[in-house]
Amino acid sequence: MEENKFLRNFIEVFDEVPTEAITMNTVLRAIEGWSSLVGLSIIAMADQEYGVEIDDVDLRGIKTVGELFDLIQKKTNVK
Amino acid sequence: MDSSFKDPFTLEGKKILVTGASSGIGKQCAVQCSYSGANVIIFGRDADRLQDTFEKLKAGDHRKVIVDVCDRNALDSAISEVLQHYGSIDGMVYSVGLEHSLPFNFIKLEDYQTLFSVNVFAGFEICRLLLKKRGLNKNSSLVFISSILSKVANPGLVAYCASKGAIESGVRALALELVPNKIRVNTVLPGVCKTSMTDKFFDKLPEERVKDIIKLHPLGLGEPEDIAHAAVFLLSGASKWITGSSLVVDGGYSIH
Numbered sequence: 001m002e003e004n005k006f007l008r009n010f011i012e013v014f015d016e017v018p019t020e021a022i023t024m025n026t027v028l029r030a031i032e033g034w035s036s037l038v039g040l041s042i043i044a045m046a047d048q049e050y051g052v053e054i055d056d057v058d059l060r061g062i063k064t065v066g067e068l069f070d071l072i073q074k075k076t077n078v079k
Numbered sequence: 080m081d082s083s084f085k086d087p088f089t090l091e092g093k094k095i096l097v098t099g100a101s102s103g104i105g106k107q108c109a110v111q112c113s114y115s116g117a118n119v120i121i122f123g124r125d126a127d128r129l130q131d132t133f134e135k136l137k138a139g140d141h142r143k144v145i146v147d148v149c150d151r152n153a154l155d156s157a158i159s160e161v162l163q164h165y166g167s168i169d170g171m172v173y174s175v176g177l178e179h180s181l182p183f184n185f186i187k188l189e190d191y192q193t194l195f196s197v198n199v200f201a202g203f204e205i206c207r208l209l210l211k212k213r214g215l216n217k218n219s220s221l222v223f224i225s226s227i228l229s230k231v232a233n234p235g236l237v238a239y240c241a242s243k244g245a246i247e248s249g250v251r252a253l254a255l256e257l258v259p260n261k262i263r264v265n266t267v268l269p270g271v272c273k274t275s276m277t278d279k280f281f282d283k284l285p286e287e288r289v290k291d292i293i294k295l296h297p298l299g300l301g302e303p304e305d306i307a308h309a310a311v312f313l314l315s316g317a318s319k320w321i322t323g324s325s326l327v328v329d330g331g332y333s334i335h
C-alpha cells in the first residue's frame with residue numbers, strides 16, 4: 001500500500017480542505033469539516049479503494065491520518 | 080353480547096405471504112400474522128434464520144420457501160409453489176430490504192441498481208406474479224414496509240431514501256390500478272427499530288450521532304412488533320377503507 005496514493009484518496013474525502021493542509025501527522029478530528037458523514041466517507045474509502053471493512057469502533061481508536069493508514073494496511077495484510 | 084359481532088382486526092382464515100421473514104420486521108410480521116389467525120408463507124434466503132422464524136409461528140398450515148427475490152426464475156417458481164398449495168392468498172407483507180449508508184460521492188450506479196432491485200422492483204414483481212397467476216383473492220391487502228426516510232431526509236442515505244420514495248409513489252399508483260380488483264395496497268413508514276439492519280447502520284456512525292438519532296425518536300427506538308402490529312392492521316378487514324396510504328409508525332420521529 002502506497003503512502004502518497006493513500007493520502008490522495010484520503011484528501012478526496014474532503015471537498016473544501018486544501019491538499020497541503022493534510023499530512024500523515026494531521027489529527028483526524030481536527031480537520032475542518034470533520035463530521036459523521038466524513039467518518040462514513042472514510043469507511044467507504046477503505047472499502048472501495050482497499051477492500052477492507054472498518055467501523056466506528058475502529059475509527060474511534062485512531063487519532064492521526066498515519067494511524068488510519070497503518071490500520072488499513074494491517075487489515076489488508078490480514079486478508 | 081351481540082353474537083354476530085366479528086373482530087375486524089383478526090386474520091382468521093387468511094393466507095398471508097411475508098417476505099424478508101428471516102429477520103427483524105419481516106420475522107415479527109410473520110409471527111404476529113400467525114397469532115392473529117393467519118396461515119403464513121414465509122420467504123427468505125437464509126435457511127437457518129428462516130427455520131427459526133418458522134418455529135416461532137403459532138401452529139397452522141404454514142410454509143417456508145427459500146428464495147432470493149431478485150432471482151426472477153426462482154421467484155416465479157416460489158410463487159407457483161405457494162399457489163399450488165393454497166390456491167390463492169389474501170395478502171402480502173414486503174419486508175425485504177437492504178441498508179445502505181454511503182456518502183453521495185461514493186454511490187455508484189451499481190449501488191442504485193442493487194438497492195432498487197431489492198427494495199423496490201422485487202416487491203412489485205411479486206405483486207405482478209401473484210396477479211398474473213390469479214393468486215390474490217378479492218379483498219386482498221398488500222403491505223410494503225417502506226421507511227419514514229421516504230419523507231424525512233438523512234445525509235449519507237441518498238440511494239436508500241430514493242428507493243423508499245419510489246415504493247411510496249409506486250404503491251399509490253398500484254393502489255388505484257387495483258381498485259377494480261378489490262385489492263388494497265398500502266405502506267408502513269417505520270422510524271428506527273431495533274433490528275440487525277439498524278445495528279449495521281449504527282456501527283458506521285459515531286456514538287454521539289447514534290445518541291442524536293435515538294433522541295430524535297420521542298418514544299425511543301421502535302421494536303419490530305410495533306411495525307408488525309401496523310402491518311396486521313393493514314392486512315385485516317379493520318382497514319378495509321384504507322388504500323394508497325402511508326401509515327407512519329415512527330415513535331414521533333417525524334413530528335419535528
Ligand SMILES: NC(=O)c1ccc[n+]([C@@H]2O[C@H](COP(=O)([O-])OP(=O)(O)OC[C@H]3O[C@@H](n4cnc5c(N)ncnc54)[C@H](OP(=O)(O)O)[C@@H]3O)[C@@H](O)[C@H]2O)c1
Pocket residue numbers: 098099100101102103104105122123124125128146147148149173174175176177197224225226227268269270271272273274275276277
Ligand atoms: N430497522 C429499521 O429501523 C427500519 C426502519 C425503516 C424501514 N425499515 C425497512 O423495513 C424492512 C425490514 O428491515 P429490517 O430492519 O427487518 O432488516 P433486516 O433485519 O436486515 O431484514 C431484512 C430482510 O430482507 C431479506 N432480504 C434481503 N435481501 C433479500 C433478497 N435478495 N431476497 C430475499 N430476501 C432478502 C433478509 O433475508 P436474508 O435472511 O435472506 O438475508 C431479511 O429477512 C426493510 O425494507 C427496511 O428498509 C427498517
